[in-house]
Amino acid sequence: MRRGTILVLFFWVIFLQVHAQEKNEIIENIIKEANENSQLKNLAYEMTDLIGPRLVGTPQMQHAHEWAVKKYAEWDISAENEQWGVWRGWERGITHIDLVSPRVVSLEGMQLAWSPGMKRAVTAEVIMIPDLADSAAFKNWLPNAKGKFVMISMMQPTGRPDYNWKEFATEASFEKMKKERTEQTEAWASRIQKTGYNPRTIVTALEDAGAAGIIASYWSAGFGVNKIFGANTKKIPTLDIALEDYGMLYRMVENGAKPQIRVLAESKELGEQPTFNTIATIPGTENPDEYIILSAHFDSWDGGTGATDNATGTLVMMEAMRILKKMYPNPKRTIIAGHWGSEEQGLNGSRAFVEDHPEIVDNIQAVFNQDNGTGRVVNITGQGFLHAYEYIPRWLSAVPREISTHIETSFPGTPSGGGSDYASFLAVGAPAFSLSSLNWSYFSYTWHTNRDTYDKIVFDDVQNNAILTAILAYMASEDPEKTSREKSVLPVNPRTGTQISWPTQRKATRKGGLD
Known part of the structure; x- marks a missing residue:
């Protein structure tokens, strides 16, 4: 091997070693900076x-x-x-939801993104979508929504996530709960379908009928957790209420207690x-x-x-x-x-x-x-x-x-x-x-x-x-x-x-x- 070739190989090896050392130092410095600063x-x-x-x-x-x-x-x-x-452009303001009858308690909930705002607090009765025969019957019912807050979501049978049931319930009890939940889900979907609307378009019908607001509850299958997305209403507020409070309102409506809530949902349209x-x-x-x-x-x-x-x-x-x-x-x-x-x-x-x-x-x-x-x-x-x-x-x-x-x-x-x-x-x-x-x-x-x-x-x-x-x-x-x-x-x-x-x-x- 010629001397010149040997020198080239020598310097190439030195270059690779120096480059490898620099590379290692940079990586070590990245790790040190991340951990210490x-x-x-x-x-x-x-x-x-x-x-x-x-x-x-x-x-x-x-x-x-x-x-x-x-x-x-x-x-x-x-x-x-x-x-x-x-x-x-839209900016969220204060949301405050209080049950005022048959007892008084502040509820956990908020208006959805892009929900129309309210100029003042409104107190009104809470009702729910009824289970009617068909769209004609629903059309006849719609005037009942005027001035009311209307619930459009199913009441969940449990606020416990499935992993909690699986850990503590008997197998028979867990399977029974899941079967009942499936039946409830199918029944609620049928209830909405019979109105002639879907979950998205029904809010427009209620808004046009003069409802005071829309109440929903989109449970996320975890303790105390709801999904919060956007509103489809143009004039009245859309509120999401936590599963626990939504279920309480639902049971009151179902049992004829005629609950009333006071709602203040402020927001700004910014163009x-x-x-x-x-x-x-x-x-x-x-x-x-x-x-x-x-x-x-x-x-x-x-x-x-x-x-x-x-x-x-x-x-x-x-x-x-x-x-x-x-x-x-x-x-x-x-x-x-x-x-x-x-x-x-x-x-x-x-x-x-x-x-x-x-x-x-x-x-x-x-x-x-x-x-x-x-x-x-x-x-x-x-x-x-x-x-x-x-x-x-x-x-x-x-x-x-x-x-x-x-x-x-x-x-x-x-x-x-x-x-x-x-x-x-x-x-x-x-x-x-x-x-x-x-x-x-x-x-x-x-x-x-x-x-x-x-x-x-x-x-x-x-x-x-x-x-x-x-x-x-x-x-x-x-x-x-x-x-x-x-x-x-x-x-x-x-x-x-x-x-x-x-x-x-x-x-x-x-x-x-x-x-």
């Missing part, structure tokens, strides 16, 4: 306690966007609020309001026109404060960006944090970004999205990309064992058609991956509920997710290879017997709630 609790406090829920079109959502830009500026990260559409994505950027140095996107939706429903849906995902991405800027300020590829608006109404912010920025989308190295609660990440799939098995495990190999040991991977997987913002990128063939989290009773207790609040955040898990995300972003940035977009042949759906097709792009709704 975490900003997660303060960020969570400011975002959930001070700003509160982030319903699209509300002042709170706008406040959140402005807060994020200022927070990024404190970390010397460039960020901007990018308008992509407009939405119906057409701009809606945004907050986009933060750490510019790349060697390949600035290739991108890693840290993705999480910023908006929430407003029954609670949107803590686990999706403040926790947002916190992960913000903390990862803060750490990367401090420990890896000159990435090879550009790293973007996308905090999307109006995910809850159909992935609108991320869909708009995909439509508006083809120059970014066409050059994405990877999208990492987190949006299913506060738990530690336990699953990453290849989302149908044939070669994802080559680079995802390589990136994960740099993650501390105590974090990666909990994560299952599966390749090539199948692409998601919806559910969260990574689907917006998948639909145009960009390599986007869900950092899927441990459940922590998410769907029963915090997903879109009145209990999705700061105290449900598990900060140890969120901190692990921030470390994971920062290291994945670092590894994706440093990877000498551009990720392949080659798609796998998707399998046959066993339910339908047809081959699964790649999801197609859907347009963002850029004008919402204003029709």
